[in-house]
Amino acid sequence: MSYAFDNNFTSLTNLQANQYNLGWRKYLEVQSYNSNVSTMWSSGNKTAAPYKFSGQQERSLFITGQSLYQQAYPGANVNLIRPQ
Numbered sequence: 001m002s003y004a005f006d007n008n009f010t011s012l013t014n015l016q017a018n019q020y021n022l023g024w025r026k027y028l029e030v031q032s033y034n035s036n037v038s039t040m041w042s043s044g045n046k047t048a049a050p051y052k053f054s055g056q057q058e059r060s061l062f063i064t065g066q067s068l069y070q071q072a073y074p075g076a077n078v079n080l081i082r083p084q
Contacts (some may be wrong), residue, residue: 019061020068026058027065 012020030051037048053059069076 019064023061023064023066024068025065026061027069030062 033051037050040046040048053062
């Protein structure tokens with residue numbers, strides 16, 4: 001996945017824009033990882049596990065990014081495999 005996050009929001013503070021950017025990148029990272037896991041599962045390799053968050057902060061970034069992604073690409077598949 002290589003979708004760009006447009007962080008050119010005039011109404012956001014630098015902190016908010018940074019959090020949105022981090023969330024967007026985390027979401028893409030997790031979805032890319034889980035997409036690879038899904039491909040491995042479909043080819044018979046069941047040893048790979050879905051992405052596991054290191055903590056609540058990382059999970060929150062993912063949720064922020066997922067929300068932004070849904071807003072930017074309505075109707076897109078946002079849950080290939082649910083992270084743990």
